[in-house]
Amino acid sequence: xxxxxxxxxxxxxxxxxxxxxxxxxxxxxxxxxxxxxxxxxxxxxxxxxxxxxxxxxxxxxxxxxxxxxxxxxxxxxxxxxxxxxxxxxxxxxxxxxxxxxxxxxxxxxxxxxxxxxxxxxxxxx
Amino acid sequence: xxxxxxxxxxxxxxxxxxxxxxxxxxxxxxxxxxxxxxxxxxxxxxxxxxxxxxxxxxxxxxxxxxxxxxxxxxxxxxxxxxxxxxxxxxxxxxxxxxxxxxxxxxxxxxxxxxxxxxxxxxxxxxxxxxxxxxxxxxxxxxxxxxxxxxxxxxxxxxxxxxxxxxxxxxxxxxxxxxxxxxxxxxxxxxxxxxxxxxxxxxxxxxxxxxxxxxxxxxxxxxxxxxxxxxxxxxxxxxxxxxxxxxxxxxxxxxxxxxxxxxxxxxxxxxxxxxxxxxxxxxxxxxxxxxxxxxxxxxxxxxxxxxxxxxxxxxxxxxxxxxxxxxxxxxxxxxxxxxxxxxxxxxxxxxxxxxxxxxxxxxxxxxxxxxxxxxxxxxxxxxxxxxxxxxxxxxxxxxxxxxxxxxxxxxxxxxxxxxxxxxxxxxxxxxxxxxxxxxxxxxxxxxxxxxxxxxxxxxxxxxxxxxxxxxxxxxxxxxxxxxxxxxxxxxxxxxxxxxxxxxxxxxxxxxxxxxxxxxxxxxxxxxxxxxxxxxxxxxxxxxxxxxxxxxxxxxxxxxxxxxxxxxxxxxxxxxxxxxxxxxxxxxxxxxxxxxxxxxxxxxxxxxxxxxxxxxxxxxxxxxxxxxxxxxxxxxxxxxxxxxxxxxxxxxxxxxxxxxxxxxxxxxxxxxxxxxxxxxxxxxxxxxxxxxxxxxxxxxxxxxxxxxxxxxxxxxxxxxxxxxxxxxxxxxxxxxxxxxxxxxxxxxxxxxxxxx
Numbered sequence: 001x002x003x004x005x006x007x008x009x010x011x012x013x014x015x016x017x018x019x020x021x022x023x024x025x026x027x028x029x030x031x032x033x034x035x036x037x038x039x040x041x042x043x044x045x046x047x048x049x050x051x052x053x054x055x056x057x058x059x060x061x062x063x064x065x066x067x068x069x070x071x072x073x074x075x076x077x078x079x080x081x082x083x084x085x086x087x088x089x090x091x092x093x094x095x096x097x098x099x100x101x102x103x104x105x106x107x108x109x110x111x112x113x114x115x116x117x118x119x120x121x122x123x124x125x
Numbered sequence: 126x127x128x129x130x131x132x133x134x135x136x137x138x139x140x141x142x143x144x145x146x147x148x149x150x151x152x153x154x155x156x157x158x159x160x161x162x163x164x165x166x167x168x169x170x171x172x173x174x175x176x177x178x179x180x181x182x183x184x185x186x187x188x189x190x191x192x193x194x195x196x197x198x199x200x201x202x203x204x205x206x207x208x209x210x211x212x213x214x215x216x217x218x219x220x221x222x223x224x225x226x227x228x229x230x231x232x233x234x235x236x237x238x239x240x241x242x243x244x245x246x247x248x249x250x251x252x253x254x255x256x257x258x259x260x261x262x263x264x265x266x267x268x269x270x271x272x273x274x275x276x277x278x279x280x281x282x283x284x285x286x287x288x289x290x291x292x293x294x295x296x297x298x299x300x301x302x303x304x305x306x307x308x309x310x311x312x313x314x315x316x317x318x319x320x321x322x323x324x325x326x327x328x329x330x331x332x333x334x335x336x337x338x339x340x341x342x343x344x345x346x347x348x349x350x351x352x353x354x355x356x357x358x359x360x361x362x363x364x365x366x367x368x369x370x371x372x373x374x375x376x377x378x379x380x381x382x383x384x385x386x387x388x389x390x391x392x393x394x395x396x397x398x399x400x401x402x403x404x405x406x407x408x409x410x411x412x413x414x415x416x417x418x419x420x421x422x423x424x425x426x427x428x429x430x431x432x433x434x435x436x437x438x439x440x441x442x443x444x445x446x447x448x449x450x451x452x453x454x455x456x457x458x459x460x461x462x463x464x465x466x467x468x469x470x471x472x473x474x475x476x477x478x479x480x481x482x483x484x485x486x487x488x489x490x491x492x493x494x495x496x497x498x499x500x501x502x503x504x505x506x507x508x509x510x511x512x513x514x515x516x517x518x519x520x521x522x523x524x525x526x527x528x529x530x531x532x533x534x535x536x537x538x539x540x541x542x543x544x545x546x547x548x549x550x551x552x553x554x555x556x557x558x559x560x561x562x563x564x565x566x567x568x569x570x571x572x573x574x575x576x577x578x579x580x581x582x583x584x585x586x587x588x589x590x591x592x593x594x595x596x597x598x599x600x601x602x603x604x605x606x607x608x609x610x611x612x613x614x615x616x617x618x619x620x621x622x623x624x625x626x627x628x629x630x631x632x633x634x635x636x637x638x639x640x641x642x643x644x645x646x647x648x649x650x651x652x653x654x655x656x657x658x659x660x661x662x663x664x665x666x667x668x669x670x671x672x673x674x675x676x677x678x679x680x681x682x683x684x685x686x687x688x689x690x691x692x693x694x695x696x697x698x699x700x701x702x703x704x705x706x707x708x709x710x711x712x713x714x715x716x717x718x719x720x721x722x723x724x725x726x727x728x729x730x731x732x733x734x735x736x737x738x739x740x741x742x743x744x745x746x747x748x749x750x751x752x753x754x755x756x757x758x759x760x761x762x763x764x765x766x767x768x769x770x771x772x773x774x775x776x777x778x779x780x781x782x783x784x785x786x787x788x789x790x791x792x793x794x795x796x797x798x799x800x801x802x803x804x805x806x807x808x809x810x811x812x813x814x815x816x817x818x819x820x821x822x823x824x825x826x827x828x829x830x831x832x833x834x835x836x837x838x839x840x841x842x843x844x845x846x847x848x849x850x851x852x853x854x855x856x857x858x859x860x861x862x863x864x865x866x867x868x869x870x871x872x873x874x875x876x877x878x879x
Contacts, residue, residue: 073793
């Protein structure tokens with residue numbers, strides 16, 4: 001089990017590092033993410049496990065508007081089994097934020113997460 | 126359209142990446158959106174799930190669902206969706222969509238043609254009528270069926286077959302709210318709308334985990350608090366829930382003991398002088414439930430309900446009750462919101478009355494930011510069943526079967542004989558399934574609901590459903606109910622049929638048909654018309670060729686009533702995001718506050734200078750009721766020392782027929798569980814994820830323990846969604862004597878380590 005936690009921790013560090021890089025440069029990362037979730041205790045819900053394993057990220061999410069209304073991990077990251085995106089897939093953002101389409105186009109960014117932190121959702125965080 | 130090389134490459138790369146991970150991309154940028162969305166048509170519709178009524182845009186490309194967006198033009202959700210509504214397209218394309226009729230042969234459900242299935246249903250139903258009379262048949266519908274479907278079923282069974290055994294699952298969730306509104310204010314459904322939220326600074330949430338059961342509404346409450354730091358929330362509930370994130374004062378009551386608390390709040394409001402004497406004088410009568418009483422009589426009744434008495438009953442602090450009363454009384458605005466925790470109780474109607482009482486005492490009704498506002502669980506419980514009159518005692522347009530004039534009015538519109546509609550109410554849901562279990566009802570038509578999982582005290586009723594001739598009209602198979610059926614009819618799902626839903630705030634909205642149903646599935650309305658014709662009622666149903674025909678006839682039943690929808694034609698509904706009735710003419714745009722001068726039905730001549738006039742009451746006055754505190758039907762005992770309460774989680778809905786098809790939602794809470802208070806778990810030597818056996822007088826369930834600080838000590842909570850773990854084996858089927866709604870929310874149980 002410890003091995004799993006180690007893998008998750010490494011993954012989290014990589015994700016955070018890339019997010020920071022993205023925020024600083026304003027360019028999309030060229031790093032490939034491992035699109036396979038570690039094999040974990042699948043009887044636990046995403047948030048239940050991550051509250052313990054990645055408490056900082058959980059806290060950031062929990063205090064964000066998404067967290068306030070429990071808009072869960074799986075929306076951006078997939079279910080972890082059939083679909084998984086470590087960095088977070090922003091294909092679905094416009095499902096609720098269609099009004100952002102125009103400003104997104106003007107920004108010439110590659111991804112919503114180039115400017116919005118994926119967990120706090122803060123702009124240029 | 127020209128796109129740059131950069132954008133083309135971007136589009137290609139993203140589309141490829143999306144294909145690799147198996148998702149259908151909506152778009153990455155508006156340029157990409159234009160590329161990918163070429164040939165996509167977005168249809169304006171309404172969410173299929175809870176009763177909030179969120180606007181949804183369903184994208185269709187090449188005849189297949191392309192994507193889902195919140196409808197930003199919709200006043201209810203302004204483009205926001207919850208995690209369930211977000212995956213509606215995955216529900217449409219679920220693997221377990223039923224594509225062909227099934228009939229039971231030699232104990233097994235096998236594929237049949239529509240003709241074979243419908244002839245079987247018609248002949249069996251006719252045989253039952255001939256042998257046992259029409260009351261040996263029953264219809265059990267849903268707050269999820271479209272108004273047109275429910276209207277047709279009601280019309281067929283009450284108006285042509287001649288039985289009032291017409292019920293629906295709103296009996297299990299909203300009947301007590303109906304009882305509360307009709308007794309206190311004279312007419313069903315709230316006075317205000319969601320727009321009041323944007324003016325309110327004090328919310329009393331009781332018996333509702335709004336954050337999980339009505340997430341988009343909760344988001345609106347979160348924003349209200351964020352924008353207005355003075356906005357406060359009082360929460361009365363036996364559990365800490367995600368709703369607590371915005372709560373300022375939580376009265377964590379023992380399950381089933383909150384009536385005394387509501388009376389104590391009224392007691393304290395009067396003691397502090399936080400009442401509106403003028404409003405009471407002009408707008409309120411008092412009653413002991415049978416006879417009129419005076420305000421002084423009511424005050425004497427309340428003397429017993431000191432904060433200390435109520436606190437002892439409910440197991441909370443008296444000071445918190447005083448604080449709650451003062452927060453409510455001193456705020457210029459206040460909205461109460463409640464749901465199943467209030468309605469699913471043997472004292473459900475009483476508790477509804479007690480909530481209305483404090484609004485009537487303080488005059489916090491009929492003005493911006495003030496309302497006694499019941500939340501609805503299903504998307505069309507209000508529209509199809511409550512307004513459509515599809516319960517055993519009702520007729521469309523807030524009419525009653527017991528009223529001769531009402532029967533005559535409806536018979537005329539239904540083109541049937543007034544004698545065909547019986548004056549005696551049919552069997553309410555629990556009585557209906559009891560009669561099925563006893564073999565007294567021989568044939569049952571179930572539409573768009575799953576009673577073999579959702580009824581309380583399930584062990585008592587499942588065998589009856591298996592033994593009687595049961596027809597189930599469903600979009601999905603298997604469900605707990607289709608597995609017991611004799612005939613399963615494949616029907617169109619959301620997006621595959623046109624119709625109208627009426628949500629919590631009296632708003633009727635049009636749902637577009639964007640797709641063709643898969644396989645041999647048909648519109649439920651078409652199936653019901655077909656059945657009517659095969660049973661010999663062709664003359665009464667042959668004029669219906671499409672959903673709009675049915676809606677137009679339904680509008681006639683609402684004309685001149687308190688819920689007049691005459692102005693809500695299909696033509697108008699397709700253009701707008703619904704109307705809140707009354708909307709009596711085609712140049713009227715709906716009503717915010719009923720019973721006030723802004724209401725087109727407000728009788729100015731009778732009302733004089735009064736701010737409100739409750740015109741559904743004989744003298745235009747609402748009623749404050751004396752309602753003594755009443756505990757649960759099954760209090761805890763030495764043998765069953767723990768209180769069991771049941772409810773919902775954010776990611777699942779009802780029996781998981783729909784949400785159970787979405788892997789992401791299933792992943793969020795993969796296994797059934799029971800919440801145990803950490804102190805209780807320690808005392809019972811149970812650790813997180815241990816298996817425990819939960820037993821009530823009705824049955825036992827082995828389930829995984831989730832040790833979490835949510836329930837108060839001595840109380841456990843089980844979400845009831847998972848079909849493989851039937852929570853309702855444990856729940857009690859005792860009903861409220863007024864509303865006949867069962868007490869899902871409280872039972873006595875024992876907990877053992879399994």
